[in-house]
Amino acid sequence: MSVAEHEAAILDLDGTVYLGDKLIPGAGETVQLLREEVGEVLFLTNKAIARRGDYSEKLRRLGIDVERSDVVNSGWVTxxxxxxxxxxAAAFVVGEGPLLEEFREAGVTTxxxxxxxxxxxxxxxHFDYDTLETALRTLEDGxxxxxxxxxxxxxxxxxAIPDAAGMIGAIEGVTGQTVDEVLGKPSATMVETALGEVGVDPGDCLMVGDRIETDIRMGDRAGMTTVLVLTGVTDREMIADVNVDPDYVLDSIADVEGLLVE
Known part of the structure; x- marks a missing residue:
């Protein structure tokens, strides 16, 4: 199957579509081209420090026309x-305000x-010692x-700035308890949610991302066509160290255009 014969595309955000407050050059044009040549485009991010509406507003500010429903993030899924x-259950949440809002809107006591x-x-x-101690007390009884x-x-x-693994690692270190389940990429929960949003089979979907151990691993496990871009955290030397083989490795999301005309 050629890339153009797919029916939907799932795109990571940080390091793939933008870095900070700047679009990756050519990202806007690629999103438009994917919509014209492939079909629905869903933006999928592991960041839980903002809500779906915040990400859609940011994308619109950067020149990409999206609705809130076009974005799925790990905070909402969790x-x-x-x-x-x-x-x-009352959830002790180690996270920022937007994640707490997400839980409360879902009817979860925090x-x-x-x-x-x-x-x-x-x-x-804002992770600190008191947070770590409260996590320890919560997990004392399993x-x-x-x-x-x-x-x-x-x-x-x-x-790069520290992400959730720093908080997870600190809690695991003091409690001796390994995290039971991770809900964001590359989890089955995340991929099921994403595929449900675009409404296609995994074999008909592209997964484009910059992180080989999450974006590309998730797509590979699900049976998607995977496209690794090198504008974020993964470089060519790192690929050999991860037991995942992307279908395509591109310097940038802008190079997806070349795949669509093959």
Whole structure:
């Protein structure tokens, strides 16, 4: 199957479509071309420090026309999961305000200063010792330990910054308990949600991303056609160190145009 014969495309955001507040050159044109030549385009991000509406507003500000429903992020997916699986639990959330809002909107009780019934860990730029101690107290009796995403770093125009793996690792280190489930990429929950949004079979879908161990691993496991771009956290030397083989490796999302005319 040629790339142009696919019926939908799922695009990562940070390091793929933009870096910080700047579009990757050619990203806007590529999104438009994918919509014309392939079909629906869904934006899929592991970042939980903003909500879907925030990401859609940012994309519009950068010149890409999207609706909130065109974006799925790990915070929203995790909130829906907790609401369904642990409807009566109080979640101790290690995360920022937008993630807490996501949980509350999903009907989940949240706590931030006292132990809860479960721990949900995410990127938190205000993570401190008190947070770590409350997570320890929550997990002392074997409470479930969830996380929004496994990313070690997040790419920005100024370089990589620490992501959720730092918070997860700290909690695992003091509790001795390994995270039970991660809901963002490359999890089955994330891919099922994304494919449900675009409404196509995985074999008819492109997955374009910059992180080989999440974006490309997820697409590979699901049976999507995977496109690794080198504008974010992965370079060519790193590819050999990960047991994942992208279908295509491109310098930038702008080079997807060449795949569509093959």
């Amino acid at each position: 909130a829906q999961y907790v609401s369904e699986r642990f409807p009566s 706590v931030t200063e006292t132990p809860g019934d479960i721990v949900v860990a995410s990127m938190d730029r 409470a479930p330990f969830l996380a929004t995403n496994p990313d070690r770093t997040c790419p920005t125009e100024k370089g």
